[in-house]
Amino acid sequence: MNIDLANYKVWFLTGSQHLYGPHALGEVQRHSQQIAQSLDASSRVPVRVVQKPVLTTPEEIRDVVLAANAAPDCIGLVAWMHTFSPAKMWIAALQRLQKPLLHLHTQFNEEIPWSSIDMDFMNLNQSAHGDREFGHIAARLRLRRKVVVGHWTDGDVQDAIGVWSRAAAARQDAQTARIARLGDNMREVAVTEGDKVAAQACFGYSVSGYGVGDLVEHIDAVSDADVDALCAQYDDQYEMSAPLQRGGPRRTSLADAARIELGLRRFLEQGRFVAFTDTFENLHGLKQLPGIAVQRLMAEGYGFGAEGDWKAAALVRAAKVMAAGLAGGTSFMEDYTYHFAPRDAQVLGAHMLEICPSIAAARPSCEIHPLGIGGKDDPVRLVFGAPPGPAVNATVVDLGDRFRMVLNEVDVIAPAEPLSRLPVARALWKPRPDLKTSAAAWIYAGGSHHPVFSQALRAEHFEDLADMWGIELAVIDADTRLRRFKQVLRWNDAGVFPRSEYL
Secondary structure, eight states: OOOOGGGOEEEEEEEOOGGGHHHHHHHHHHHHHHHHHHHHHOTTOOSEEEEOOOBOSHHHHHHHHHHHHHOTTEEEEEEEESSOOOGGGGHHHHHHOOSOEEEEEOOSOSSOOTTTOOHHHHHHOOHHHHHHHHHHHHHHTTOOOEEEESOTTOHHHHHHHHHHHHHHHHHHHHHTOEEEEESOOOTTOSTTOOOHHHHHHHHOOEEEEEOHHHHHHHHHTOOHHHHHHHHHHHHHHSEEOGGGSTTOTTHHHHHHHHHHHHHHHHHHHHHTOSEEEOOTTOOTTOSSOOSHHHHHHHHTTOEEEGGGOHHHHHHHHHHHHHTTTOSSOEEEOOEEEEEOOTTOOEEEEEOSSOOOGGGOSSOOEEEEOOOSSSSSOOOEEEEOBOOSEEEEEEEEEEOSSSEEEEEEEEEEOOOSSOOTTOOSOEEEEEESSOHHHHHHHHHHHTOOSOOEEESSOOHHHHHHHHHHHTOEEEEEOTTOOHHHHHHHHHHIIIIISOTTOOO
16 A cells, blocks of 8 residues: 555645736736745645636635535645735635635745835735735634744745645545444444444545455465465564474464465455454454554554554554655554553553554564464564654544544653563553643543554644544643643533534
């Protein structure tokens, strides 16, 4: 699976009016084209930026917005008012807008030309109040949008546009995403359940259930030659533990794992799925729970959720799209156990098998160990640790009347001692502001124990995506204070985010 954000486009819209005459409008067009070309060439903006002709009438504005709505490769609009563009001209178009909007509050010139500035310059370069007029109508129409302020050549401005465009790409991907549930949810678990119809109305993706037998048919059809070839790839890519090496006593288990990966891959490709779930409680026809198969598929960009957690699978996929081409990894994760040492509290994140090797600090080790649950053969998995550095954990939960995203900024650290007997991939972190506050806030917010963990993304990516989806976002960071956090949750429960508010 190849996630190429260069296949997506954002349209660059520039507002003006006929008041200033053809010469001024010609300058506006040239300036607009230069800014769009600069953003398009920027390494900070991963998508294509396409400049559209300067907009001067309500009809032009309406037509370009309707065209953007219909264009499958257009994931959003960047709007900038070079001059004063009376905002009543934008009402009809903005009321029909179905794509994310970024309002770029910039101007063509970086500095005031002190010695030469005259009224001709002032009439042409009116972004300072032209954009405020546009901002007013966007606020009055209650439009969800991102506002970025600064000169278009500034790195932080281009970074902000890049973050927003990554979120817009994830939103666009979700519009047609197909998620496969292999088996059902883990029995009696609450947070992995949810309203799949409401999710499709809000996020776009569809979730469909399949029996494990549908997967087993593909697994049984895999040839021995293909299995041998994939095992050879495992040998080349990972540190192979002795029992799994050629001639080792558990080599057949490696072959079984490879067969599962090949069959699962074909099942996903045939169904055009971008994310999937499974559960250890439903393994009929499988020799072992998919471990290395899930890990490798996640590394290629598939979303995954354990125990049937389709919301986690969808958010992992969205995070994979947003993180495409960035340094650092992104994975399904679980808050597993705590280190409650005074003044040094930590969280050990892991899962039974399915942690993505994109977060590995070093070459993973391919190992086989007993699982203890599921009643099947010992599963093959990749074992590794995550490198130190900042990261985020994010989850989406169904509260019954709406969806909520919960996010915690964390700092990954190295373990104080080797975890030589822990047979799973893991990450150790200190949550911000501290474990007691962050865990209490997460629990007050109803956050899942299945977050997306990412060292490639930051809170801003998820904030932009939550805004585009029109869902509530509860952020836990270094500034979080529980009294204030609980009050915000109460305000939101009072109706700030009704389920009907979708972009």
